[in-house]
Amino acid sequence: ELSYDDVWNALRDTDEDPNNSNNVILLYTGWSVTNAGYPTWNREHTWAKSHGDFGDTAPCGTDIHHLRPTDCDVNSARGNLDFDYSDYPYPNIPSCYYDDDSWEPRDDVKGDVARMIFYMATRYEGENGELDLVVVDEVNTSPAPEHGKLSTLLEWNTLDPPDEFEETRNDRIFEYWQGNRNPFVDHPEFADYIWGGAQPDIIADFYADLTLGNPPLEVQFTDNSSGEDIIAWSWDLDGDGSIDSNLQNPSFTYNEQGIYNVSLSIEDINGNTDTEIKIGYIEVTDDIIPVEIYTESFEDVLTNWTLMSLSSNNDWHRSDNISDFTHPSNVPSGDWYVYVNNYNSNDVANDWLISPAIDLTQFDDPYFHFDAWTKFEDSIVGLEILVTSDFTGNPVSTNWTIASAALPPQDSGIWQDSGNIDLTDFTNDDQIQIAFHYTSTGTGTSSTTAWAIDDLNILGTEQSQTQDEHFTQNYNLHNYPNPLSLSSMRPSSYTTIEFSIPQDSFVKLTIYNTRGQLVKQLINENLSKGKQTTVWNGKNNNSQTVSTGIYIYQLDVSNHAKCYNKMLITK
Numbered sequence: 001e002l003s004y005d006d007v008w009n010a011l012r013d014t015d016e017d018p019n020n021s022n023n024v025i026l027l028y029t030g031w032s033v034t035n036a037g038y039p040t041w042n043r044e045h046t047w048a049k050s051h052g053d054f055g056d057t058a059p060c061g062t063d064i065h066h067l068r069p070t071d072c073d074v075n076s077a078r079g080n081l082d083f084d085y086s087d088y089p090y091p092n093i094p095s096c097y098y099d100d101d102s103w104e105p106r107d108d109v110k111g112d113v114a115r116m117i118f119y120m121a122t123r124y125e126g127e128n129g130e131l132d133l134v135v136v137d138e139v140n141t142s143p144a145p146e147h148g149k150l151s152t153l154l155e156w157n158t159l160d161p162p163d164e165f166e167e168t169r170n171d172r173i174f175e176y177w178q179g180n181r182n183p184f185v186d187h188p189e190f191a192d193y194i195w196g197g198a199q200p201d202i203i204a205d206f207y208a209d210l211t212l213g214n215p216p217l218e219v220q221f222t223d224n225s226s227g228e229d230i231i232a233w234s235w236d237l238d239g240d241g242s243i244d245s246n247l248q249n250p251s252f253t254y255n256e257q258g259i260y261n262v263s264l265s266i267e268d269i270n271g272n273t274d275t276e277i278k279i280g281y282i283e284v285t286d287d288i289i290p291v292e293i294y295t296e297s298f299e300d301v302l303t304n305w306t307l308m309s310l311s312s313n314n315d316w317h318r319s320d321n322i323s324d325f326t327h328p329s330n331v332p333s334g335d336w337y338v339y340v341n342n343y344n345s346n347d348v349a350n351d352w353l354i355s356p357a358i359d360l361t362q363f364d365d366p367y368f369h370f371d372a373w374t375k376f377e378d379s380i381v382g383l384e385i386l387v388t389s390d391f392t393g394n395p396v397s398t399n400w401t402i403a404s405a406a407l408p409p410q411d412s413g414i415w416q417d418s419g420n421i422d423l424t425d426f427t428n429d430d431q432i433q434i435a436f437h438y439t440s441t442g443t444g445t446s447s448t449t450a451w452a453i454d455d456l457n458i459l460g461t462e463q464s465q466t467q468d469e470h471f472t473q474n475y476n477l478h479n480y481p482n483p484l485s486l487s488s489m490r491p492s493s494y495t496t497i498e499f500s501i502p503q504d505s506f507v508k509l510t511i512y513n514t515r516g517q518l519v520k521q522l523i524n525e526n527l528s529k530g531k532q533t534t535v536w537n538g539k540n541n542n543s544q545t546v547s548t549g550i551y552i553y554q555l556d557v558s559n560h561a562k563c564y565n566k567m568l569i570t571k
Contacts, residue, residue: 033071283565338353
């Protein structure tokens with residue numbers, strides 16, 4: 001949500017004149033004017049703010065999907081009129097018309113106006129205390145939370161399809177300002193399906209049993225199209241532009257490394273056709289990719305962790321505090337982390353946080369990393385990272401190996417990734433444990449530090465006997481487009497990740513870089529059986545755009561079945 005003041009800067013970006021970066025294009029007139037704002041132009045609420053009486057208040061009043069720069073006189077003349085064909089040319093702007101109960105914009109933005117109204121009616125459904133906005137087939141709708149005229153807007157949506165300016169605007173709102181899209185710009189036909197009674201005759205779709213593997217990779221494709229009386233299937237399975245199969249459910253062997261596009265075109269007995277193209281759908285590679293062995297973001301109660309205090313009464317504990325200056329102001333992922341601060345305790349600190357036993361016997365080249373945060377100063381670092389394969393139950397009598405981790409500087413108040421910490425000396429051990437040992441020299445200022453830990457991840461390469469199982473039980477996990485380009489505005493400013501689960505399950509979907517570092521947690525919840533989709537816009541848990549390269553996304557179903565796939569990020 002933006003503030004109403006933020007809207008000025010947002011509109012300077014979203015409605016920028018593509019031929020002059022110092023200007024904006026005004027909605028109703030089409031004029032290119034300075035982006036300085038008032039008094040040259042004003043912030044027009046396309047869904048008039050009196051239709052629901054939301055004023056300039058977030059979210060309706062500051063949603064830039066319907067806020068547009070408009071000439072101040074024209075903004076005043078339009079007022080709160082509904083949209084419909086109107087009788088009189090507006091003075092000095094013959095392309096706009098008005099009358100007592102409606103406003104008719106110029107032809108070039110009739111569809112833009114319709115799709116903004118459709119967006120508002122879809123976005124605001126009365127949930128979470130918000131208004132329920134409704135598009136209706138009438139005018140004179142103010143002050144009800146309604147807007148018209150539906151039949152006219154549906155016609156305008158067809159007559160004026162999205163152009164490059166509108167598509168770019170949608171992408172910029174999604175990428176830089178609000179993080180959401182106007183789906184009617186991406187799919188204008190949705191308006192007819194929802195309000196016009198139209199339905200697509202047939203929709204092409206498909207999935208593959210494997211989308212990642214080593215050559216030769218044999219892949220079985222399954223037609224998942226909807227509609228009746230489909231009689232023809234045309235598959236381009238390697239993206240070379242030629243038809244490879246006319247079977248409904250073909251198989252194909254990929255003998256060469258590469259990333260392949262796949263398309264399916266279908267036709268029914270009435271001659272209706274549809275095509276589905278999945279970009280970068282199949283990847284054939286010789287790479288060995290690390291997978292997640294164990295992860296902990298401390299969102300749940302620490303039932304399997306050992307928390308032991310050998311002195312002081314201020315111990316390791318879970319926290320979601322981000323408002324107190326003695327705690328982190330944000331969390332790398334989720335809402336919780338573990339925290340300790342010995343200030344004002346009854347004794348110097350000697351506190352242990354010890355992980356559950358982790359089995360590394362099925363993995364090669366294991367390593368781990370975590371995020372750490374610290375504040376305040378002491379004459380010692382105050383945090384030691386230790387690893388053992390023979391925890392005795394007493395940390396003092398246990399034989400620990402000191403791990404070298406990159407920790408944030410004292411009193412920095414920032415989160416820092418520890419870097420990858422090698423565990424190859426423990427490859428054949430079935431019960432390694434990692435300890436975070438906290439100490440202090442005192443209990444007051446300049447003699448104790450605060451430490452927080454989050455996102456512990458242990459990764460490794462699956463050994464050959466488990467690698468095949470991994471690929472055969474991948475729940476049809478894939479993404480498209482692949483590669484994901486973060487520079488072009490459309491269509492690849494985000495990628496869709498799909499998978500299917502055979503029964504209701506608790507599902508985690510996580511993105512890592514090739515160093516095994518957590519990039520983004522996308523799903524962490526119970527899902528119903530069947531096909532599932534989510535999107536990723538190429539930003540990490542801190543809302544920063546990731547760098548180019550290969551990224552791994554891993555699916556964990558009910559904490560016992562794991563599979564992964566890869567995607568490529570380009571600029």
